[in-house]
Amino acid sequence: MLEQTIKEFNNKYNIVTDPFELKFEERYLQYKYNTLLPEFQDSILHDIKAATLTAQKGYISRKVLKYHLMNPCPDIFTLYKVDDNQIQESLRPRLQNHFYFSGIGSGIRVDNISWPFQEGIGFCIWFNVENVNYDQFNENNFGVQKILSIHAQGTTNGGGIECFIMRGSVYYRIIGNEYKEPQMGQGTLFLGQLKDGQNFLGISHEPQKTFSSSHLTILFNNEQQSSKLFEFPRLNQNARVARFNICQNFFGTSTCIIVMNQSSTKIKTIQSVYGQQQMDYNKLKTLQACLDRYFERIMSIYIPEFASGNRIIDIMGNQEGILQNRSGFVVADKNKFNQFGGFKLFYALLHLAANYPDHIATMFEIVNIILKNNNQLQSEAYHSKFIPTIASIIMSFQRPLINHKCVELLNETKSVITDNRLMEHFFIYILWNSKLHQLCTSEKPFINYLQLSCINYTQNQFTSIISPRDLLDILIYSYADDQCCHLHYQNPKPSFQLKFFEKILYLLTQQSDTTENLILFESYFLYKMSPCLLLQILTILKSLLVDNIDDGIKTVHILQVWNQNNIVHQLLFLFKTTPQNDVRAIIIYFLNLISQQQFNPYQSQQTEEAIEFINYTIILNKNDQIESKTTLTPIYNQLMGWMINKLKIGANESVMIEEGDQIHLSSIINIIMKILKYSQDQNLKAQILQDFLCLCKSHQNNCKIMLDEDQFQSSLLRTISIQAENNLIYEIGNRLHSTLLLNVMKHEINGAEYFYDLLKFEGQNEKQIQALFELLYDQFKNYSPSYDSQIWKNIMAILMYLFELKERYENYLQKFNILINLLYKEYVFKGQIDEQLVQISNFYNGPIREFSQRMFQFLNTNLNQVQVFEILLNVSDEDNLLQLLLVHSLCQEICKSEIFYPLQLILGVTLKKVPRSRIREVITQMCLMISITLQKNNNSILYRFFLELYEDFEQLFDALVTTNFTNEKLFEELINKLKLDQEYMDIKIVHPQRWSKESGVSLNTLLYEVQSFGEARLIQIEERKAQWLYLESNKERIGRHQYYKSIRQIFLEGEWLTNKKGFYQRDSIIQDFDIEFQMDDIQSVKVSRMLTKYLVRPYLKTVVRIPEQFRNYPVIHTPLEAPLLLYSQSKQKSFGNLQAIQAATQIYNMSKAIGSNIKNAVMTIATQQPFAQQLNVKQFADNTFKGKRILVIDGLYNYHAFFTLSNSQLLVQYEKLVEKVSHVSLCDFQLRDDQLLLKKYPIYNLVQIIKKKYLQKKNALEIFFIDGKSIFFSVPDPNDLEEISIKILSFRKSSNAPFFNQSKTTDPVKLIDKLGYYQKWVKYTFQFYIRSQMSNFKYLLMINNLSSRSYNDLTQYPIFPWVLQENDQSGQIQIHPMKIYPEGRFRPLNKTMGAMGNESRIQSYIDRFEQSEQGSEIPPFHYGSHYSSPAITSQYLIRLEPFTSASKAIQGDKFDMADRLFYSFNESYRCAIEDIADVRELIPEFFCLPEMFLNIANLNFGKTQNGKQVNNVLLPKWCEGNPWLFVSGYRNALESEEVSKHLPEWIDLIYGYKQRGREAQKSLNVFFYLTYDSPLTMQKMEENKLGIESQIVNFGITPTQLFTRQHSEQITYNEFQFVSTSSRLTQFRPSQKKNIHNQLKPIVDFQSLNSQAIVMIKLISNNRLLCLRKDGKINYFKYAASDPQQNQAPFTFAAEKEKQMSFAKPQGETFMLLDPIVYLSSHPVLILNQGKLFLCGGYFLGKLIAIGENNQISDVYQFHTSTITKLITDKKESMVISGDKTGHVILWKIDKSTYKLQVQRMYFQHQNPINCINVSNSMKLFATGCAGGSINVYNLYTGSLLRTFTHPNKLAINSILLSSRPLFCIVFFSAQDHKIYSYSINGYFLEVQTETCFSIIDCQIIRNNLFQDIMVLYHIREKIYGTENREIVRRQLPYLQPNQHKIKLEVVPLSIVPSKDKRFLFCGCSDGDLTIMTEIQLNR
Helix, strand or coil, X not given: CHHHHXXXXXXHXXXXXXXXXXXXXXXXXXXXXXXXXXXXXXXXXCCHXXXXXXXXXXXXXXXXXXHHHHCCCHHHHXXXXXXXXXXXXXXXXXXXXXXXXXXXXXXXXXXXXXXXXXXXXXXXXXXXXXXXXXXXXXXXXXXXXXXXXXXXXXXXXXXXXXXXXXXXXXXXXXECCCCXXXXXXXXXXXXXXXXXXXXXXXXXXXXXXXXXXXXXXXXXXXXXXXXXXXXXXXXXCCCECCEEEEEECCEXXXXXXXEECECCCHHHHHHHHHCCCCCCHHHHCCHHHHHHHHHHHEEEEECHHHEECCEECXXXXXXXXXXXXXXXXXXXXXXXXXXXXXXXXXXXXXXXXXXXXXXXXXXXXXXXXXXXXXXXXXXXXXXXXXXXXXXXXXXXXXXXXXXXXXXHHHHHHHHHCCCHHHHHHHHHHHHCCHHHHCCECCHHHHXXXXXXXXXXXXXXXXXXXXXXXXXXXXXXXXXXXXXXXXXXXXXXXXXCHHHHHHHHHHHHXXXXXXXXXXXXXXXXXXXXXXXXXXXXXXXXXXXXXXXXXXXXXXXXXXXXXXXXXXXXXXXXHHHHHCCCHHHHHHHHHHHHHHHCCCCCCCHHHHHHHHHXXXXXXXXXXXXXXXXXXXXXXXXXXXXXXXXCCCCCCCCCCCCCCCCCCCCCCCCHHHHHHHHHHHCCCHHHHHHHHXXXXXXXXXXXXXXXXXXXXXXHHHXXXXXXXXXXXXXXXXXXXXXXXXXXXXXXXXXXXCHHHHHHHHHHCCXXXXXXXXXXXXXXXXXXXXXXXXXXXXXXXXXXXXXXXXXXXXXXXXXXXXXXXXXXXXXXXXXXXXXXHHHHHHHHHHHHCHHHHHHHHHHHHHHCCEECCEEHHHHHHHHCCHHHHHHHHHHHHHHHHHHCCCCXXXXXXXXXXXHHHCCHHHHHHHHHHHHHHHHHHHHCCCCCHHHHHHHHHCCCXXXXXXXXXHCCCCCHHHHHHHHHHCCCCCCCCCCCCCCCCCXXXXXXXXXXXXXXXXXXXXXXXXXXXXXXXXXHHHHHHHXXXXXXXXXXXXXXXXXXXXXXXXXXXXXXXXXXXXXXXXXXXXXXXXXXXXXXXXXXXXXXXXXXXXXXXXXXXXXXXXXXXXXXXXXXXXXXXXXXXXXXXXXXXXXXXXXXXXXXXXXXXXXXXXXXXXXXXXXXXXXXXXXXXXXXXXXXXXXXXXXXXXXXXXXXXXXXXXXXXXXXXXXXXXXXXCCCEECCCCCCCEXXXXXXXXXEEEEEEECCEEEEEEEEECCCCEEEEECCCHHHHHHHHHHHHCCCCECCECCCCCCCCCCHHHHHHHHCHHHHXXXXXXXXXXXXXXXXXXXXHHHHHHCCCCCCCHHHCCCECCCECCCCCCCCCCCCCCCCCCCCCECCCCCCHHHCCCHHHHHHHXXXXXXXXXXXXXXXXXXXXXXXXXXXXXXXXXXXXXXXXXXXXXXXXXXXXXHHCCCEHHHHHHHHHHCCCCCCCXXXXXXXXXXXXXXXXXXXXXXXXXXXXXXXXXXXXXXXXXXXXXXXXXXXXXXXXXXXXXXXXXXXHHCCCCCCCHHHHHCCCCECHHHCCCHHHHHHHHHCHHHHHHHHHHHCCCCCCCCCCCCCCCCCECCCCCCCCCCCCXXXXXXXXXXXXXXXXXXXXXXXXXXXXXXXXXXCXXXXXXXXXXXXXXXXXXXXXXXXXXXXXXXXXXXXXXXXXXXXXXXXXXXXXXXXXXXXXXXXXXXXXXXXXXXXXXXXXXXXXXXXXXXXXXXXXXXXXXXXEEEEECCCCCEEEEEECCCCEEEEEEECCCCEEEEEEXXXXXXXXXXXXXXXXXXXXXXXXXXXXXXXXXXXXXXXXXXXXXXXXXXXXXXXXXXCCCCCEEEEEECCXXXXXXXXXXXXXXXXXECCEEEXXXXXXXXXXXXXXXXXXXXXXXXXXXXXXXEEEEEECCCCEECCCCEEXXXXXXXXXXXXXXXXXXXXECCCCEXXXXXXXXXX
């Protein structure tokens, strides 16, 4: 399949694949043609077939590209790779220059030489012989291969030597008198066998001498032979050498040949030093040092670098060699790559490669081949933005294409690049381009790619270019939308984010300050990043902060920085917006960490706020069941750790509760309980309950802390209630609950209150109550706590609460009576009376007595305003009541309490509730107590108690004692007789006050503050992202800009998509001006913005539409508005102003909804206090000048921007990508995606800055640059305007701005005098003559500029006058062939257009003025319209963009009615003098842009009312409808004497004293008041800015008034004829003798000296000239014009000095370098710096040598690779242009301070030798012409290609001229058809004239006194009748009309130069004399 593809490809392109198909005539090797392949190693073509085709046909790459566009197919890539072996073979490391020889008849011949070898011969050759099949190629049919063959034929004095090859062996022999073909055998010396590859042969043969015999030494490769048997021929030195051949009949190559005319032992030295090396010119330069004095023995050296055609120049300057048939040479051309399409073609192919993924790696391989071992190409790659461009192209690929092979090749690229600047580009645009990373086909190449990037990051010096912050920007912003894993997302996208993070983390940790780098992560916490990434970042920061071994904080620096940035609010906002629980967990960890630090006194409050916020936000919707795949366990673990102040908790590490662990932050409990409630993880629930249970046991306070939280017990109870019984959670929960309550009841004074919460719980709580009861019972059953313990008090309180809720808990009230029984269990007295007495007596003694005392105290304890006994009265059953009565009685008796109320109350209740039968037992025991007390002789309290209740108790008691307390009746009587007066009432339960902890946190305030803070930080992050996107987008735009620029150049430079030329060129005169031009869908034209020196725009620009298949769509979308930086006034940021934050948040949210930029939100925040932020423009510059906001006025568009400047550039940053049309602009402004976001204007190019007005306000500046660019902008702040002006003016007259010679003012009125325009136009004195130095055209342009008119502002477009009065009725008009225009029809320039026309029209204006004077606020005026407005300008230029768009915009996106369009020049003139509302003037384009009258774009303007289709503009009859003839004539009319005389009157009306005031009224020259910048206009504008500005735009604007007095007329005295037009030129040939006294005197003896020819004349000052002669001698002369006398020369002339220079072999050069292809008359030499520096070309190897006036080489420039054929400089000596014989052109910039050259641009469009170059400073252009018939025109200062021309028959171009007067045109001559062609500068054919000559010498343009360009040329006519006629011809441009007065010379002039005043013509002649031509008689 591959072979078939290759075969088809070969057939398609006629590729020769069989070497035997190649013909000898083609001078290529027959047997191994890939010898040529290394020639193309620098091309983008690398296989054998493509290289062969390149050698045969030329530019394969272009041809293939064109074919691919016409027939898309993938076989284009077979050009690059066939198989590995052929790639290996074709990509040799470096090409070796060589001669090649292909068989019989080939070789090098030396002619016309006498025998030079009297002293012997030395010979060295480096050669390579191909392995030939000698059965087929043998000596019989192909001849013997002769390495060296020298023979002098003669019968007596003949002989020679010969070294030859026969069947692979080398032999040497001596030849006799007669030459015979060599034969093996006797008489030959065998030298050895040839080896593969390079062979070295050295021969030293010494002849016999007086005292020595002949000696032969042969060095063949590494072998040496010596012989004395071969005697060297001894011939006469006059013997003619009949044959001197080298490599005759050879099959192979040779790199160097050295011939010596003496034998030399130094042959051995040459062999040892150079024998094994590849010999070239650079090594030859060391040969002299190696051989020392023996170097003089070398006769000739032949190397391929010095071959030209079939001639080989002997670099020793002796004998040339001649290449025979079937021989040739190959020289490495480092510019070959560029000649084959260069980088721009590679871009196109790379873009196409996206369609064929298999070939992407091939393109990467080609990059390495392009750059490898080529420093110049690497430098060019840097300057041409090669790396950014290919990055931009690859980024635009729609699918991942970068595979493992591509990454390997990128690694190779890293080692290939040696240029640090290019490596910087590679580092930024390739290695650290995240978009390229994401184009990897899989994870493996991605990881390898990152590995390569990181290694490079740590190994080179560019780490400062990409800071850690930049790496984080890439990570966060480039991968922000990636989804990481299945744990966090259901369907995650493939992501390389984490891999990228791992790599950059390694880089960050390699930095010296790791902490600072990692702190940077904090800035991005709120931004959307994948959970896994955020988790890793936080984990790393955690490890950085805390030592995992001892839990100690390693550094608080990060925490301090975070604290300053209010990190708590940031973490809380992140917690809220991050749903992933593992991320939330580590956020809690950091909050825990921060809370432990005491950075401020409000730390504890901040901690509580944080906990409150988490509690609220952890589960915002309580109805949601957490379904996240990530468990809540990590969050719980961190919360638990935070709560008990434990830090060392890993992501999956459970909390270990240890003894003594105490709850420090109780508010966290509620968060945990919320987790318990909503978690679906049963294990987590169990763990939470178990941990709480452990906390209950670890510290007794924990229980109260837990239960103190409002929702804790209820949440716990709910959790338990929903569990199944015997469930683990149920069991642990119940145990926890019981433990909690039991604990608090034991230890807490209000423990019962927690039980009351249990009772009040509305859910199921019986089981918990029962469980607690059982737990209490179990404890009390075996052990009864002391009565003063807290638990009994709490039990009493519980009984009280049960009694309160007895309706619900009646059963539990009964159960708790069991516990009451346990309270009395020590007071149970049983048995007989005696036994009971004993039992009771025991209570009176020892510890039991104390026990009773405590019991009594307990029973009378007050609990919540109720005593315990009262509680017991209410809750006790009968048994317990009886027990209460008994216990209380006993205790009171023992304690001797005399307060009887409690006992009385207890007894009364008991009597009511208990049957008397049961009461009697207790009464009995009470009596026993009395008895025991009395027995002890103590007072009995009970006895007294009963006496109070029963008066007869004493008698009754005695009776009872008598009966031993057994008489039941007595007890019955006692009970009945007891008087109980008090009524018992149920107790009133009062609950103790529950004191809860006050958090002091307002939740709403807290939520609001966190939300506001977070959104404010989001805005900051978004702003940072906008900045990052802005910079990244600009980087991408840099590449796309270069890519599109390259693609456009490709389409312009050749015939690519169609058969049309890239630039439009018409090669025939247009006869019918009704012609319809064809629409071109590939390219269009528009008016170029480039200004010439005199501020005119005559050029059309070709706009290429990029085909869809080459479109490069943006990957990074630029923010709609340029990002700004906010600089805080204080170090610490304040987010205290919540209103400001709220406003910002609202705007931010709105912006997300409507897609607008967030800058407004930021600005809203910035304007609030105390959120004090100062809004500043991002500062681009490297100085203190801060950016200013400006409004750029750019023709149809207005856009806002930021202006600043550095020491080298003015910088303008677009504020917005899109700005809508407004009332002061015509069209929407939108920045293309290939336009850079930052416009740069080099300060080096500054020319002028002028203060102007915009919309009548004097707040604008216009800045002009030498390259033709300009920028017009208004500045709102007058102070800013002044600051900008002063800053820019500070560069004037400095080396930074060599063209900026403006005076120190920007005021236009002052500049008129400072710049000298007025004086130059009015009069200019030069020696004896006074005349104008400035044309009318230029003067009008200058004063337009100073009066605030500008091409950039359509409301103030430049104004020009109507010059001629047009009349359609006039008959046939005779016009002067030189003047072109009709004479006698000049417009009266002393009148406005309104003052012309009929009387009724004029009277109507006067009436309007008078009527408007009467009582109106509006000042009176004559005209409601104006002579200049956007509508008028756009109508004039409607046929050209951008004015086509402007015209449509004015009319609502459509053309106006056809009758109102500009369709007839005469009709427009008629309207201007007849219509009431039309007083228009003209614009500059009428005088310089003929194409404005042609409908080139074939627009449909519709038909007029009479049915005529509007097409091209109808022009006056006098120009025959020809636009170019019209412009030429109109321009000539403008420069006419008549117009010059009256032009000041028109200037007075438009710019002068008649512009306003009374003089304006007299002159009928008053317009509507808004057209003037008057105070009234300013006042009205303040009242209604929008309306007034709209009217100003519509009405037009009157220019700034420049003159307040009458303008002077031109003054001309002693007018003389210019040499360009004079009909009576006289020739003078002054003496060149040196004037000893150096005084200028008239010389009358015109002697003709016999000296060398003068090949160049240079005026080095106004009165000094330099003459360069053929032999290098230089003569300096002075001359001066003098008052002419009759028959005397009108000048004085004297010689000054002379010098001898060495140009052929400059001093310091070892070899002769001059290329004979450069003839004497065209020798490329420049004389610079007033004759102090000579810049010389014409040397082999492309050397450009700078020679000082001391004849020493000062510099050598070697950027050309072949001989420089043309050199030229501009008049200011600021630029140099050079061209060589391969077509390579270089534009150099001259550093005027040192006169060193710097390469500005290199051009490879020409493919043939450069024959001519012309420069025009006034047009700011230079043109190059080549032998292939093409002409390229470039901008002189930017170097950009303006357009191309081609000879109609593609013949060689021999001479070029650029002319601007009266028409911008180009003129060229070809000696092949003897014709001079004239084209308009925009490509339209004007004229052709034949010159019957074979040479034109020194063609010049000299203007005449009417500012017309006259072409002056000297040509040598062909011989007529055996004589030779020499003439100087003068032709008027652009129509080449010849001057009838011809100048005949006696000798041939080789150089022609006019004097500065154009009066003299200096001619350097071939006879060595100087001829001066001038006119003696003046025209008085």
